[in-house]
Amino acid sequence: MTRFFAWGAFLFGCLYFLLPLVGMTEFSLKMRRGEYSFDAYRRVFEDQRFWDTFSYSLILSAATIVVGVLLVVPTAYWVRLKLPQARPVIEFITLLPLVIPAIVIVFGYIRLYNTSSFLPLTGSALGTDILLTMGYTTLALPYMYRSVDTGLRTIDVTTLTEAAQSLGAGWITILARIILPNVMVAVLSGAFLTLAIVLGEFTMAALLNRPAFGPFMQLLGANRAYEPPALAVIAFAITWGCMGLMQLVTRFSKHERAKA
Amino acid sequence: MSFLTMTHLEKIFGQNRVVKDFSLSVEKGEFISLLGPSGCGKTTVLRMVAGFESPSAGGITIDGKDVTGLKANSRNIGMMFQAYALFPNMTVADNVAFGLKVKGAPKAERDARVAEMLALIGLADLGGRFPFQLSGGQQQRVALARALAPRPSVLLLDEPLSALDAKVRVSLRNQIRQIQQELGITTIFVTHDQEEAMSISDRIVVMNGGVADQVGAPFEIYNRPRTRFVANFVGTLNTFEVEVADPASGRVMLAGQGLTLPDAPLAARAGETLSVALRPEALRLGRLPDAEALLTAKVTDVHFMGSVIRLKADLAGAAVSLDTFNRPDTPPPVVGSEVEVSLSGRDFILLQA
Ligand SMILES: Nc1ncnc2c1ncn2[C@@H]1O[C@H](COP(=O)(O)OP(=O)(O)OP(=O)(O)O)[C@@H](O)[C@H]1O
Ligand SMILES: [Mg+2]
Numbered sequence: 001m002t003r004f005f006a007w008g009a010f011l012f013g014c015l016y017f018l019l020p021l022v023g024m025t026e027f028s029l030k031m032r033r034g035e036y037s038f039d040a041y042r043r044v045f046e047d048q049r050f051w052d053t054f055s056y057s058l059i060l061s062a063a064t065i066v067v068g069v070l071l072v073v074p075t076a077y078w079v080r081l082k083l084p085q086a087r088p089v090i091e092f093i094t095l096l097p098l099v100i101p102a103i104v105i106v107f108g109y110i111r112l113y114n115t116s117s118f119l120p121l122t123g124s125a126l127g128t129d130i131l132l133t134m135g136y137t138t139l140a141l142p143y144m145y146r147s148v149d150t151g152l153r154t155i156d157v158t159t160l161t162e163a164a165q166s167l168g169a170g171w172i173t174i175l176a177r178i179i180l181p182n183v184m185v186a187v188l189s190g191a192f193l194t195l196a197i198v199l200g201e202f203t204m205a206a207l208l209n210r211p212a213f214g215p216f217m218q219l220l221g222a223n224r225a226y227e228p229p230a231l232a233v234i235a236f237a238i239t240w241g242c243m244g245l246m247q248l249v250t251r252f253s254k255h256e257r258a259k260a
Numbered sequence: 261m262s263f264l265t266m267t268h269l270e271k272i273f274g275q276n277r278v279v280k281d282f283s284l285s286v287e288k289g290e291f292i293s294l295l296g297p298s299g300c301g302k303t304t305v306l307r308m309v310a311g312f313e314s315p316s317a318g319g320i321t322i323d324g325k326d327v328t329g330l331k332a333n334s335r336n337i338g339m340m341f342q343a344y345a346l347f348p349n350m351t352v353a354d355n356v357a358f359g360l361k362v363k364g365a366p367k368a369e370r371d372a373r374v375a376e377m378l379a380l381i382g383l384a385d386l387g388g389r390f391p392f393q394l395s396g397g398q399q400q401r402v403a404l405a406r407a408l409a410p411r412p413s414v415l416l417l418d419e420p421l422s423a424l425d426a427k428v429r430v431s432l433r434n435q436i437r438q439i440q441q442e443l444g445i446t447t448i449f450v451t452h453d454q455e456e457a458m459s460i461s462d463r464i465v466v467m468n469g470g471v472a473d474q475v476g477a478p479f480e481i482y483n484r485p486r487t488r489f490v491a492n493f494v495g496t497l498n499t500f501e502v503e504v505a506d507p508a509s510g511r512v513m514l515a516g517q518g519l520t521l522p523d524a525p526l527a528a529r530a531g532e533t534l535s536v537a538l539r540p541e542a543l544r545l546g547r548l549p550d551a552e553a554l555l556t557a558k559v560t561d562v563h564f565m566g567s568v569i570r571l572k573a574d575l576a577g578a579a580v581s582l583d584t585f586n587r588p589d590t591p592p593p594v595v596g597s598e599v600e601v602s603l604s605g606r607d608f609i610l611l612q613a
Contacts, residue, residue: 159345162312163403165332166339167359167410177358181349 021236028229040230049216050231057205057213060129061198064136065191068144071137073187076148077179080157094145097138102203105135110207128208135204140194147193151186152179188249192242199238261324263288263446264309264414269318271304271470278304280470282318289444291437293457296467297493302450305467306416309448311335322413338407338445342419344399346391352378352402353387359410377405380439397428404436408443415440415447421456433460454494458482466490483539488611497537498580499611504528510605512536515576517553519605526610535611540570542607543582545593551602557582559593575601 031039044050079090097105109131113121121127157179164174180187205212217235221228262285271279279301286292294302307313309320311332319328327335346355353374360370378384381401391399400420407415417436421429437460440447451457457464458478466473466481466489474486485491502512502519510524512534521536528534547554557580561572569592571582582601586592593599 155348156343156345159341159343160347162310162332163339163341163345163347163406164358165312166310166335166337166416167406168333168336168362169358170333173362178347178349182347 024229025233028226028233031226040226041234044220044227044230044234049211053211053213053216054199056211057199060133060136060212061195063129063133064140064198065194067133067137068140068190068194069187072141072144072148072190073180073183074175076145076152077157077175080149080152081161091145091149094141098142102135102139102201103207105138106204106207109135122208125210128210132204132208132210132212135208136194136198136201139201139204140190140197143193143197144190147186147190148183151183155179155182185250189246192246196239196242200235262286263290263323264448265321266305266309267319269305269308269320270316271301271308271313272316278470279308279315282467282470282472284465284472284475286446286448288446291440291447291449291460291462293449293451293461293464294467295451295454295457295464295494298452300467301470302452302467303418306418306448306450309414310337310339310416336410336413338410338412338415340400340403340407340415340417340420342422344391344396344403344423346399346402346406348391350390351387352383352389352391352394355391355402356387356406356409358406363410373409377409380408380442381405381435396424397432400424400432401435404439408439408445413446415445417447417449419450419452421451422453429456436460458494464494466493468493483609485609488535491537491609491611496540496581497609498540498543498575498578498582499535499537500576500578501533502536504530504532504534506530512605514553515555517555519552519603519608521608521610522606523610537609537611538580538603538607539609540581540583542603543575543580544602545571545582545584545599546602547600548602550604552604552606553602555601555603556598557601559595559597559599562592562595564592571599573599573601 028040029036029038031037031043075090079087110122111117113119113127113131115123121131160178160182161174164178169177199213200217201212202214202218206215206218213235217228217231220231264286266282266284269279269282270277282301282305284292294305296302304313308315311327311330315328319326321327322335322337346352347358350358356374356377357370360373365373374387375384378387381404383398383401383405386394386398386402391402394402403420420436421433424432433456436449449457449461458481461478463475463477464481465475468487468489474481474490476484481490481494485494491497500514502514504526505511505513505518507526507528507530508524510521510526512519512521512526526534544551555576557573557575559571559573560579563570563572564586567586569584569586571584571593573580573582584592
């Protein structure tokens with residue numbers, strides 16, 4: 001009896017998540033009257049703005065990942081090594097971006113860094129890109145920090161650090177040659193999550209008026225019928241592709257370790 | 261001037277004085293063991309030498325140079341830890357080469373040194389393996405090679421054998437000692453295993469509550485312990501109360517028999533009682549011509565340990581342990597039997613306080 005209900009709940013869950021997806025995909029294929037076709041997809045791919053915004057977001061997500069790694073790996077390492085009692089505080093801080101809406105952050109940015117401020121970042125395209133990267137880094141912080149911290153848990157940070165120090169290594173060498181390689185899998189999973197977040201982000205890019213993928217999706221959705229669901233399916237495929245890559249990297253590196 | 265000196269070292273954690281007025285001079289090429297119970301500050305002393313803790317007071321010099329304020333990574337010290345501390349992302353060869361790489365040694369020199377080190381520890385063909393593919397004993401040997409590769413001036417070992425099983429412990433400690441003598445490297449070895457310390461050290465520092473109770477060669481520490489703590493901590497001890505007969509000549513009485521203690525004149529008056537101790541092997545089974553006194557003991561327990569037989573017996577009102585060698589033609593005494601025990605005053609250890 002319990003088994004029956006368990007299966008029932010499972011099926012209900014599947015339907016709940018899958019039906020809209022199936023419906024959306026089905027609709028996106030119906031651009032041509034009376035038959036299924038990929039016309040909507042072709043239209044999306046033919047649109048230059050798709051490629052422009054997509055590559056823009058891709059570049060920014062790469063920048064976000066680099067900034068995030070440079071910020072999070074040394075911080076998480078230092079906290080584990082020297083300030084273990086401060087870990088709950090740091091964890092709380094990294095959770096704040098989940099609680100504070102992006103719109104609050106971006107308005108704060110605009111107030112602080114507008115053209116009449118001490119650091120007029122919004123005055124130039126590059127400055128705004130930098131600002132947007134910082135914003136994305138903040139949004140990705142909870143995921144990045146958690147991944148890296150979990151990765152650090154699997155190694156004996158203190159002993160490895162002291163061993164390296166006694167062999168003459170300084171902080172940069174220790175971080176680059178010992179800590180980072182040992183948490184690489186964790187860093188990569190944080191990186192893929194960051195990529196997924198940046199590709200879908202709308203609020204910050206729109207309010208800072210940058211040509212990102214999120215606002216493009218919104219623009220298309222407001223003006224067309226068949227292309228938006230096609231775009232949604234594409235975005236969905238990209239996100240799932242990232243998740244798959246994440247799994248693959250984890251799997252692959254374990255495999256490497258076992259056979260090496 | 262000694263090669264490595266620690267003068268009046270002190271370490272305070274919060275309210276806790278963990279190391280108190282610790283001084284030690286180590287000669288070049290000497291193998292010193294820090295021996296003591298858990299929490300007595302052995303690791304803390306070692307970490308101060310390594311540069312991982314800075315002393316609250318006192319100083320450290322290596323080869324005539326004051327290193328007290330120097331950072332750990334500029335002291336040129338080799339260290340081996342209790343936990344396997346190999347870098348998991350590097351092969352055995354890369355682990356061993358790490359110190360040389362940090363120093364900027366050219367690749368040819370590194371490769372030659374790695375090969376030399378791996379040969380020294382007897383793992384020449386495992387250079388390509390990763391640490392997780394090695395046994396615990398092999399990992400610790402690689403850790404030793406890694407510590408030695410950059411030619412450190414001092415080698416520090418913090419209970420490097422305690423995670424290994426008994427057989428490997430013994431063979432590895434002998435190997436460590438052999439390599440140490442071969443390279444002539446000044447070494448400090450931390451352990452709480454007295455047998456380990458005695459078998460491989462030139463000198464032992466017995467620590468108790470943050471101070472060095474006694475420093476000396478294993479033979480000296482074992483046979484002439486200066487404090488009750490050292491006597492009890494190193495080896496097994498039988499203690500007796502004896503009555504002073506003649507303090508000037510060191511004459512005392514035990515169960516009606518006269519004995520002459522080695523530490524005459526005694527700092528006690530006639531008629532007073534003194535605490536004295538005797539190692540299990542100084543109580544000898546049977547009637548021996550050179551012994552000063554002969555007593556009878558009642559055997560309460562027999563442990564046959566192979567080459568040594570350890571008996572527990574009641575002797576002069578005290579429960580004692582005595583050791584005797586196995587002899588193939590003589591079966592050990594049985595429990596409950598009476599045996600004759602020979603003993604001499606010169607073997608007694610006078611315990612202060
Ligand atoms: N970083 C620290 N902060 C506070 N107290 C410490 C610290 N390190 C060590 N202690 C304390 O100092 C004392 C001595 O520690 P230490 O590690 O030197 O002992 P040990 O002789 O090596 O013992 P064991 O044989 O158990 O390794 C212990 O009471 C320990 O709790
Ligand atoms: Mg210790």
